[in-house]
Every structure is written in C-alpha cells, then in structure tokens.
Amino acid sequence: MLGSFSQFFLDLYESNPKWNFIYFYDPKQADRVLEGLWTTLELSVVCVIFSVVIGVAGAWLQTLPNRLVRMVVQGYIQFFRNTPPLIQLMFFYFALGQFTPTYSPDGWLEIPIISNVGWAIISLSFFAGAFNVEIFRAGIEAIPESTKEASESLGFSRLQTYRYIVLPLAFRVSLPALNNNLVNLVKTTTQALVIAVPELLYQMVSIYNDYSTSMNACMLLLFVVYIVLVGILVFGMQRWERAMNIPGYGS
C-alpha cells in the first residue's frame, strides 16, 4: 500500500497527466533524485573549496617578482576565463582523459585513474579558480600603499605585513565578489552533465527521458533545488560577511 503522500501525487498524475511527480511515488526514481542531489552537493562543496585554494595560491604567485611565474598564472586565467566551461569540461574529459593512465582491478577492465567526477572537479575548480585569483588579487591591490608603509615603519617584516594587515583586509574586500563567483560555480556544476556525471540535472533528464510525462515535475524540482541550494550558500556567505564586518570600515 502506498502512503497518502504518494497516493496524492499518483492521483494528481491521473487527473493531470502533465504533472507526473514520479519521484514522489516511485522509490526507484526517488533514489535517482537523491543520488543526483548528493552528487551535486559533493561537486559543489569540493569545487568551492578547491577553487578558493587555487584563488589564494594564484593571487600569492602573482605578487612574486618572478616574471615567468606571473605569466604562467596570467595564461591560466586567460584560458579559463575566456573559454566556455562546457568546452573545458569536454576537453578535460574527452581529450585529456585519453592520456590518463588506467588501472585494472580484475585484469580485464581498464579503468582510468581519474573518473568523470574527478575530471568535473578538476575542470570546474580551475574554471572558478581563475576568477578567484582575479578577485583576491583585486582585494590585495585595494589595500593602500600607505597602510603597508605604516606597518613597515613599525618594524613589521614583509611577511608580517602580509599576514596581519594585507590579507585580513583584502579578504574582506574580496568577499562580495567571491560570493558571486561561488554562486556561479554551483550553477555551473550542472554542465558536468555532458560528461555523464550523475549530478541532479543528469538524473532529472534521465528520468524524463524514461517517463516523458514527468518533464514538468522534473523541471520544477530542478528550479526549487537550485533556489534553495544557492539560497543557503548566499545566506551563509552574507552571515560570514557580516561577522567579518568592521565597524566604520568600508560601505
């Protein structure tokens, strides 16, 4: 026997054939939704973390005197910022994927050491990371020379000036732009669909390909999930921004 919740959606489908909320009464489809949701969350969280790490590291590399290093970082930024992330995903998975070593658990199957999820993480992290480098660099450059001179004239070393003065201020300056970029990143994870990463969009497309009457319900779920997911991210970032807020500084 179905519960009354499931029964309600089954009845709805019978009276309105365009609104087949199949994932509310078919446990198999519900599992696909949950798996998609989980993959999306995993992809988002891991890419957010990696892209921030790449951003901080890249911004630091750009402050080094070595010209070659800075040129490499610039090249990286130009490449990832000026090309579509969808193409980047395909390039990483289909082009670079051919050259990655494989391993064989049973002496028969050949499994590449980097899975499609792995490539999606790499590709999307580098994509968002390129923007983060620019965001953090702008934050560092926004700190006036005079503030650094003040700390220098108090005897701070270059590293101490960076650690205690420049970075804490630059980070606060960067937060709003970082917020935007991370929202973009979470939305862009849907493009991992093209390399068959079983994230939410992939799962929903699979469901309505199998049950075409469920298309409206699938679309609706996608919108709701992303509104909630991005909403949580924005809420968290804004809380963080407020917690870092300095009375009388900025705004």
Next chain:
Amino acid sequence: MSENEMNSEQPIVSLKDVHKSFGDLEVLKGISFDVKKGEVICIIGPSGSGKSTLIRCINALNDINSGSIKVHGREVHDPKLDKLELRKKVGMVFQQFNLFPHKTALENVMMAPVLVLKQNKEEVRKRAEDLIRKVRLQGKEDSYPGELSGGQQQRVAIARSLAMNPDVMLFDEVTSALDPETVKEVLVTIKELAQEGMTCILVTHEMGFAKEVADHIYFTDNGVIVEHGPPSTFFTESSDPRTREFLSQIL
C-alpha cells in the same frame, strides 16, 4: 669632559648633503642638518618642495641617491643595516593616520610591540592602556578607527608609534587632514611629548605651533634648505625673498 656629556652632544639624527631623485626629477638637492637629543625641529616650505620625501628618507621608507643619513651614528642607507633596528628607534606619524582599520585602537597600539618586539602581551596591554590615556582617549580602547574622528585616529597613531619606545619621532603634516576643531587636540599631544624631551622632527604648516614648540626651524624650497634659525629670529629676521613670500602667504 665625561663620556656621557660627549654623547649627549652627538646628534641623534644627522643628514649630510642628501640627494634624492625620482627618475629625472631631483627632489632633494643637498640637504644637511643635525638634530640633537631632545631637540624639536620643524620643517616648513611650499607644497612639492620635498618635505615628505626628506622625512621618509630618515626612516628608510625612501632610499637616497647620495649623501648620508645617520641615526645614532649608524648609516641608514647602508644596505647591511638591519631595518628593524632602525624602526625601533624612529617612530613615524603620517598625514593620513594609516591606522589598521580591522584592529581596535588598543590593538593598533599593541600590535607592533607584541609581533615585532615579541614582548609579553599582558605587559604590552598595560603600557598600551597607559599610552591611550596619555593621548586622552580613555574609553575609546575598543573602538575601531572607522568609529573615531580624524583627531582621535591621529592620536591613536601617535600612541601606536610611542609604543615602540622610539628615540626620535617623525611627524609629516599630521594635522593637515583634520578639521580645524580637532587640530588643537593633536597639537597639544605633540607639544606634551616635546616638553617631555622627545626628539621630534615635524613637517608642519602650523606656524603658530612651530613658533611655540620648535627649537629650530628649517625652510625648504626646491629641494634645498633656503634658510633656518630658532623661531625667535626666523619669523622676524629671515631675509631670503622666498622665505618672506612663503611666510607672508601663510601667516
């Protein structure tokens, strides 16, 4: 003559034929003067005459092209000089205050002794509280710079410099960015310092103040010292037409 007396005659700061250029622009064209312990000297002169450059060379925020600047007999622009040693002896206060905006007034004062001199935090706190009281800001310890008026910020900046126990204090037009009402409270603080025997080098446009506190006044124009003398004679007996013109405009 005992050794002590001889030492007290030795200047704390000594400049000899200092030249400084920015590219093709020669800003300092042979500046020489001595400052003895406990002396207060004021540097006046038209905008762009190189006053800030001069004062910044004394604590090595700018380098020089030729000549010599000695603090306690040690050459400031010797590449082997430990800049930290220099900055422990020379405090600097800037026109724009340059407080660390993410730190409270008390933290601004405590930071350098704790991080640079590695002094005990609790002892530094006591001293910092005394300094805050000295500049008449008791009750403002936990305010951030953005919550303080210009005059209050400048007094925190003075306390911050004093926390390093310097032998010489440099002041570069420290009242120029202030409202007329708050200029006085900062000048009072500096006057007290001077009366306590702190060696001070001040760039200022406050002629009344210079007359009152200075032991010696230097008038610079176009990168040279045009005229100098004790205030008793400087304002009345200066003969150079450039000095006369400057004084007539400003008095």
